[in-house]
Amino acid sequence: MWSLRANLSFRSNRGGKLKKSIVIAGVGGQGVITSANILSKASLREGYKVVASELHGMAQRGGNVECSVRIGEVFSPIIPNESADAIISFEPLEALRNLSKVRRDGIVLTDINPIVPSLISIGIGSYPPLKEIFDKILSHCKLIKINADEIAKKAGSILTKNVVMLGAFHALNIFPLKEKSIIDTIRETFHEEYIDLNIKAFELGKETIKNML
Amino acid sequence: MNLLGKGKKVLLGNEAIARGALEADIDVATTYPGTPSSEIADTLSAVAVYLKKKNEEVPFYFQYSVNEKVALEFASASANCGLRALTCMKHVGVNVASDALMTYAYVGCTEGHVIVTADDPSCHSSQNEQDNRMYAKFAYLPMLEPSNPQEAKDMTVEAFEISEKLQLPMILRTTTRISHVRGVVELGELKMSRKTGKFEKNGMRVTVPDVARKLHPVLIEKMNEAKKISNKSKFNFIEDFGGDYGIITSGAGYNYAREAVDDLNLKCKILKIGMSYPLPDEKILNFLKNCNKIIVVEELEPFLEEHAKIIAEENGIDVEIYGKGFGELKRYYEYDPDIVYSSLAKFFGIEWKKKEKEINISPRPPVLCPGCPHRATYYAVKQVAPEDTIYPTDIGCYTLGLLPPYKTADFLLCMGSSIGSACGFSYATEQKVVAFIGDSTFYHAGLPALVNGIHHNHDFVAVILDNSTTAMTGHQPHPGNDIDGMGNPAISMNMENVVRGLGVKHVEVVDPRNIEETKEAIKRALEYKGLSVVISKAPCILLKRKMKKERVLYKINQEKCKKCKICIAKFSCPAFYFDNENIKINSALCTGCGVCVQICPFGAIEVEN
Numbered sequence: 036m037w038s039l040r041a042n043l044s045f046r047s048n049r050g051g052k053l054k055k056s057i058v059i060a061g062v063g064g065q066g067v068i069t070s071a072n073i074l075s076k077a078s079l080r081e082g083y084k085v086v087a088s089e090l091h092g093m094a095q096r097g098g099n100v101e102c103s104v105r106i107g108e109v110f111s112p113i114i115p116n117e118s119a120d121a122i123i124s125f126e127p128l129e130a131l132r133n134l135s136k137v138r139r140d141g142i143v144l145t146d147i148n149p150i151v152p153s154l155i156s157i158g159i160g161s162y163p164p165l166k167e168i169f170d171k172i173l174s175h176c177k178l179i180k181i182n183a184d185e186i187a188k189k190a191g192s193i194l195t196k197n198v199v200m201l202g203a204f205h206a207l208n209i210f211p212l213k214e215k216s217i218i219d220t221i222r223e224t225f226h227e228e229y230i231d232l233n234i235k236a237f238e239l240g241k242e243t244i245k246n247m248l
Numbered sequence: 249m250n251l252l253g254k255g256k257k258v259l260l261g262n263e264a265i266a267r268g269a270l271e272a273d274i275d276v277a278t279t280y281p282g283t284p285s286s287e288i289a290d291t292l293s294a295v296a297v298y299l300k301k302k303n304e305e306v307p308f309y310f311q312y313s314v315n316e317k318v319a320l321e322f323a324s325a326s327a328n329c330g331l332r333a334l335t336c337m338k339h340v341g342v343n344v345a346s347d348a349l350m351t352y353a354y355v356g357c358t359e360g361h362v363i364v365t366a367d368d369p370s371c372h373s374s375q376n377e378q379d380n381r382m383y384a385k386f387a388y389l390p391m392l393e394p395s396n397p398q399e400a401k402d403m404t405v406e407a408f409e410i411s412e413k414l415q416l417p418m419i420l421r422t423t424t425r426i427s428h429v430r431g432v433v434e435l436g437e438l439k440m441s442r443k444t445g446k447f448e449k450n451g452m453r454v455t456v457p458d459v460a461r462k463l464h465p466v467l468i469e470k471m472n473e474a475k476k477i478s479n480k481s482k483f484n485f486i487e488d489f490g491g492d493y494g495i496i497t498s499g500a501g502y503n504y505a506r507e508a509v510d511d512l513n514l515k516c517k518i519l520k521i522g523m524s525y526p527l528p529d530e531k532i533l534n535f536l537k538n539c540n541k542i543i544v545v546e547e548l549e550p551f552l553e554e555h556a557k558i559i560a561e562e563n564g565i566d567v568e569i570y571g572k573g574f575g576e577l578k579r580y581y582e583y584d585p586d587i588v589y590s591s592l593a594k595f596f597g598i599e600w601k602k603k604e605k606e607i608n609i610s611p612r613p614p615v616l617c618p619g620c621p622h623r624a625t626y627y628a629v630k631q632v633a634p635e636d637t638i639y640p641t642d643i644g645c646y647t648l649g650l651l652p653p654y655k656t657a658d659f660l661l662c663m664g665s666s667i668g669s670a671c672g673f674s675y676a677t678e679q680k681v682v683a684f685i686g687d688s689t690f691y692h693a694g695l696p697a698l699v700n701g702i703h704h705n706h707d708f709v710a711v712i713l714d715n716s717t718t719a720m721t722g723h724q725p726h727p728g729n730d731i732d733g734m735g736n737p738a739i740s741m742n743m744e745n746v747v748r749g750l751g752v753k754h755v756e757v758v759d760p761r762n763i764e765e766t767k768e769a770i771k772r773a774l775e776y777k778g779l780s781v782v783i784s785k786a787p788c789i790l791l792k793r794k795m796k797k798e799r800v801l802y803k804i805n806q807e808k809c810k811k812c813k814i815c816i817a818k819f820s821c822p823a824f825y826f827d828n829e830n831i832k833i834n835s836a837l838c839t840g841c842g843v844c845v846q847i848c849p850f851g852a853i854e855v856e857n
Contacts, residue, residue: 052510062612063614071430072258072430075258075430076258079256079257079258079432084431084432085258085430085431085432086396086429086430086431086503087258087429087430087431088425088428088429088430089428089429089430090372090424090428097612097614097615097617097822098612098613098614098615099612108510109507110396110502110503110504110506110507111503111504111506111507111584111585112425112429112503113425113504113584113585114585115511115584115585115586115589115603116585116586116602116603116604116605117603128609128610128612129612131609132609132612135603135604135605151825152610152611152612152613153615153820153822154610154611154612154613154651154652155610156816156820156822156824156825156826157652157653157816157817157820158817159652160610160611161610162610193836
């Protein structure tokens with residue numbers, strides 16, 4: 036992981052203007068939109084211009100969900116191909132689906148637990164072997180895998196998976212946000228009884244990456 | 249509540265419109281939900297419920313109307329009684345409301361009325377991608393078109409002012425990438441007061457031919473006034489980045505073009521159109537005069553492009569204008585940065601290599617939820633209906649019956665078309681016809697079609713999938729519910745009484761979660777000569793989950809399972825999965841509906857202790 040660290044500490048911004056973009060991807064019901072909202076609000080807390088996009092409607096029914104969060108000198112809610120700094124994916128196949136969005140020197144941070152599309156269950160198409168997915172990602176950019184399901188369970192509930200992913204993303208230092216901004220946003224996002232649970236999930240996600248680097 | 253705050257907030261485009269309406273002190277808001285417009289009204293509904301909970305007066309009246317036409321008619325009355333009104337719908341909703349809309353333009357309003365149309369280029373959740381800027385031109389109604397949440401909020405406030413000045417309803421047009429984009433919004437002051445309207449008679453609001461003939465020229469004259477407003481509007485502005493090439497753009501197109509200026513380092517001028525009808529002809533004329541070459545970046549129809557070409561032609565200006573057909577600029581699908589960057593690169597003569605999406609991956613289409621009662625209905629119907637049965641379907645979650653293994657969707661045009669087309673199919677063929685329509689859709693546009701079917705004694709089965717809510721758009725209440733969009737008690741329709749009252753002789757109500765009974769009821773309905781109705785009634789599983797009832801968990805007894813795969817291949821609940829060779833139930837997904845227990849021929853699905 037040494038090469039990763041070297042790259043993370045030296046990131047340039049086009050034209051001297053800050054512009055950071057990420058894709059958050061997953062399956063309907065995994066909390067993709069919530070985590071995009073937390074990042075957007077935390078970015079506004081630090082005074083950044085934020086543009087984020089999401090798709091609703093039919094996507095709620097177990098379809099793939101894709102959000103973008105962009106901060107700095109941005110106008111378009113859609114990220115041009117090969118210009119996202121990172122993809123945060125809550126499911127391996129969804130990381131692959133969005134791969135063309137991320138820069139060649141960018142990062143894919145993904146969970147490793149497949150959710151098999153139901154069309155595959157009834158015999159239409161196939162779920163590629165995980166190794167194949169990860170090799171394809173590695174041929175495009177950097178890859179960091181975590182078992183976010185496991186970490187979320189450790190935090191106390193599988194439902195905190197989206198916040199585990201946020202913690203892991205924060206540790207990669209791609210968005211220049213203070214931890215406090217994210218934690219404060221987590222506090223205002225969740226119901227009182229779930230705040231500590233989610234903060235723990237954030238911490239565990241963050242620690243997982245710190246131990247890797 | 250975030251929306252009622254101060255300062256700067258991150259808001260969804262649709263939330264920004266709702267906020268704008270509150271800053272404009274609206275008195276009435278009506279809607280029929282439809283993606284991508286739903287969150288505008290849902291936000292106002294949530295504000296009403298929130299204020300009521302705090303025992304504060306709700307400063308406006310809000311209604312989920314039975315359909316878009318009624319929503320518009322309701323609001324048109326309010327706006328003719330001195331009340332400010334907002335009406336929101338998706339683009340195809342305007343088709344439903346268009347009968348009222350076209351003549352409403354003649355009659356006009358005395359107080360501000362803003363009609364939001366949320367268009368859906370690329371059909372993310374729609375049956376077509378019509379460009380509703382055409383409605384502004386068609387009906388002679390002024391239109392504003394935001395590019396981001398801040399503009400969405402500001403333009404909503406402005407639209408009420410313009411509407412009042414012209415005494416005409418004003419259209420605010422968004423697209424999916426405006427309605428469903430989050431951005432920072434600098435909030436204005438909330439003005440929330442509750443008013444009572446009064447209707448002043450003037451004899452010019454009954455559009456008999458004699459009155460209509462007088463009103464039409466008045467409307468045309470109002471458009472001349474509107475053009476003056478457009479020429480002065482701050483929402484039509486020019487950004488100068490040097491050079492003599494020009495980009496004319498609006499809506500989502502602006503965002504991609506503006507970012508391209510930075511990313512591709514373009515020297516050009518941008519004319520950003522925010523008031524897209526009537527267009528600011530003088531501003532456009534000056535822009536054309538100051539540019540050597542123009543490219544128009546707009547999604548869907550060449551609306552700005554045609555106007556710009558006409559202005560150039562009429563004024564004898566020698567300027568090349570490019571748009572649809574140039575580079576990757578097409579009349580269909582939404583634009584994205586890659587489409588716009590590559591087209592602009594070609595226009596500016598810059599080397600730019602498009603990065604292709606090269607990976608071919610199994611699609612993950614939305615599916616019926618685990619525990620969804622529609623699945624049980626479809627399973628039962630497929631068991632008893634002849635192979636060549638025609639299944640006209642309708643708009644809702646149940647349209648997903650299109651997917652294998654159910655394939656219970658053969659024909660779909662619009663809201664209510666299942667029953668209307670079933671009348672035609674039953675005449676045209678000897679095949680059996682089973683139409684599927686949801687409860688909210690039935691009240692919206694199915695009723696007149698059913699009347700038609702009964703009156704003409706057509707022979708088909710209408711299955712009304714009654715899940716007690718408008719599920720797909722986010723569980724808005726409908727006339728079958730006993731509570732309205734403000735959380736007030738409402739009178740609920742009784743579906744069976746409605747259908748019997750219309751004169752249907754063969755009506756059965758079943759709970760689809762009982763597969764055998766449902767199969768029998770469908771069989772009887774198919775055998776009945778004439779129009780029969782089966783009301784398949786069970787609440788949406790997501791509603792049930794919201795009530796957090798204890799659920800029973802199921803598992804597969806591997807010793808009894810013969811791997812016939814009926815549960816996976818025919819019933820196809822997403823909670824089933826293969827674990828190597830064994831079929832298992834994902835306990836996180838299983839809702840405990842228990843329907844699968846009835847379809848397993850070997851009794852292998854058991855309650856988990």
